[in-house]
Amino acid sequence: MPIGVLIGFDGSPAATAAVEVGGQLLPQAHAWVTHLWTPPFASEPLRRRLRASVGSATELVERTESEGEREAQRVAATGTTLARAAGLDAEPLVKRSWGGEGLVLAQLAEQVSADLVLVGSRGLGGAQAFLGSVSDTAVQYASRPTLVAPAPMLADEYDALADGPVIVGWDGSGGARTALTAAQRLFPAREILAVSIGQGITEALPEGVAGEHVDAPPGAKEHTVADALVGLAALRRAAVVAVGSRGQSAMRQVLLGSVARATLRAAHRPVLVVPGP
Template sequence: MDDTSAVRVLAGYDGSLSAGAAIEAGAVLLPSAHARITFCWTPPFASEAIRRRLRTRTIGLQDLVAAIEREGAAEAEHIAGTGVTLAQAAGWACEPLTERVYGGEGFAIADLAAKLDADVVLVGARGLGGASAVLGSVSDAVAHYTPRPVLVVPYPLLSDERADLARGPVLVGWDGSPGAQLALNTAQKLLTSRATVVAAVADDAVDPPKAPHEFLRLPAHGGHLTPGRAVAEGLATAARERHAAVVVVGSRGRSAAREILLGSVAMATLHHAHRPVLVVHDPAREP
């Protein structure tokens, strides 16, 4: 595949172990992609140790502020360059991209994805549980607000989950909606070399909607769970049992607060699948 037809990846990287693991996983799942390794930084970015050193080498406040900005930009470029080195070692063709922002790294990545017409956005998640998992993380913001497909890689993955990345199928959640159809089409376009398993979660009293081809019927898990969480648990169990490399779900494009309150399938799957999740937004349903 040449550069003109390669999948265009915007990969968020901040120097953390989770970001590095996401790049490694992304290179396995999308081996022929061209990636922009992106670090968003907020001034003043230089560390306290650097600021102390600069205070002894600058004259006046303006000189100090300019020096801190300069060193912060240089450190941001160094971090992005480190991500490029990691991505190249994993087999990707890539280039660094640094973006100066004033808070809201997740929103900045979402905006960049639209401007650069990325085919997919890649981010790592630290695998937090409970309230800390749904409030304020960069990966959640990216998944909520990016208009492009978002591949979220949890950290850490267990050894068998890492092994599944190389050879596992793609598990697509199916509910018969246009969003589910778009998610299926997107998965088949991005992950062309993978077998696709379509899975519908429904209780015994409900017939799952027809799928484009043969699909799995999965039982809904636990009456005490929200509908979204119950579906997510069903998908997570099926993904584990079938050694899926990725779980793919559509998103209804609701606001963050409404998605959390309603227990959306996309957000619940992100926090409970314990393997990479591709969230596909349907532009026709965006507010």
């Protein structure tokens, strides 16, 4: 059965890049290309046209509704065309929402039984949305793994999508084990490399999983752990960095707000954040 991925799409360059990332990492997956139709329910150029052509406030509201819905459908259709060109089995999905786009994406992923949520790190919900809003909220609330595609990516980072390994942050915690299992399920043809950072990690890896250790000073902070993961990912030409949203850092501190968040902000490669057990 193919992987099912719900892709947040708003027509921005970052969202377009996320579609391309999905096509490279999840060939022939089924994709719901999802556009959230949010207030003011029409783009600024469309609203300017309507304001200049209608005769009353009531007519403006009605035309904004009808024309805005058509506009939203066109955006979703454009994303679907791009996804199909990237090799995905894609269908459009438009959802009217009054805000909280990241939470809505997380809820939609449950409704369609998606295996994965894919979002760009910038651009969802309009030009003012940055990592820390839509992408961050999706990561926080999704019950499915969330893949965050950074933008822009350089040529060598794009090239690594084709056959690069998946780096999984490993500390032996339940969160790390869940992240490892998700990486193996979502990317079955990829090499999986579990990477531990710093001192005090004694839990053995599951049988058959390759591991690597990177030294770090005692008491290494979350940004140090994240930078080490990101640096090793660049060295190994990784396609994806995977982390658990709950687990322990090298200091044995509970995270998402620490290593997973720091990795999202430091990485220039797609980051898979997997909710904990």
